[in-house]
Amino acid sequence: MNMQPWGYVALLGAFIVVMSWTLPRRKAEQPAAQVTNNMEIALEQFMENMESDNRELVELVKRAQTDNAEQLAIRERRIIDLEHRCAELESRLEKVMVQPVLGQVQTAAPQAVDAAVVQPLADAQEVPVPRDTIRTRYPELFELYNEGKSIDAVARKLNMNKGEVQLIIQLAKQEEGVRA
Known part of the structure; x- marks a missing residue:
């Protein structure tokens, strides 16, 4: 079926005419006043919804704050409460620590407890306990590092990661800075 171009145009025109009869007719355009009224109603509903959402949000924020x-x-x-309890436990601990010390002094010489004996015992308890530092935990690492070995060499020698060695050295430097 080989048609001429004018045949295609005629066939297309007939198709358009048939389709226009079968499609439902559109209603006439609404007047501008009706469109404006519909827009106003839609905007009012939108504003009411926004106001109710805002009220809900305000209530939610108030509840969260309370x-x-x-x-x-x-x-x-x-x-x-915990601070009071801690203070109470510290006072109990001090009493327990002082009683055995005073008990030892009294059993040794109950008639002659003088301040010269009690004072050294009190001072002995105030001696600071050596703190565990990073340098004391990793003596081999710092020995090798202080000998001038590179971080890679120290890591290989101690079977550690390079990053781990760097971290330990940096933490030791920070620790020394805090104590200084």
Whole structure:
């Protein structure tokens, strides 16, 4: 079926005419006043929805603030209770630590407890306990590093990662800076 171009145009025109009869007719355009009225109604509904959403958000924020304030008050009370308990336990510990020391002094010479004997015992308890430092935990590492070995060489020698060695050295430097 080989048609001429004018045949295609005629066939297309007939198709358009048939389709126009079968398709439902559109309603006449609404007047501008009706369109404006519909827009106003839609905007009012939108504004009402926004206002109700805003009210809900405000209530949610208020509830969250009151919950946070209550939790903060509970935590504050708990901290205070724990501080009191800690102070009480420290005082008990001091009593327990002092009683055996004084008991030893009294059993040795109950009639002659003089301040010259009690004072050295009190001073002995105040001697600071040596703190565990990074340098004391990794003596081999710092010995090799102080000999001038590179971080790679130290890591290989001690079967450690290079990053781990660097971290330990940096932490030791920070620790020394804090103590200085």
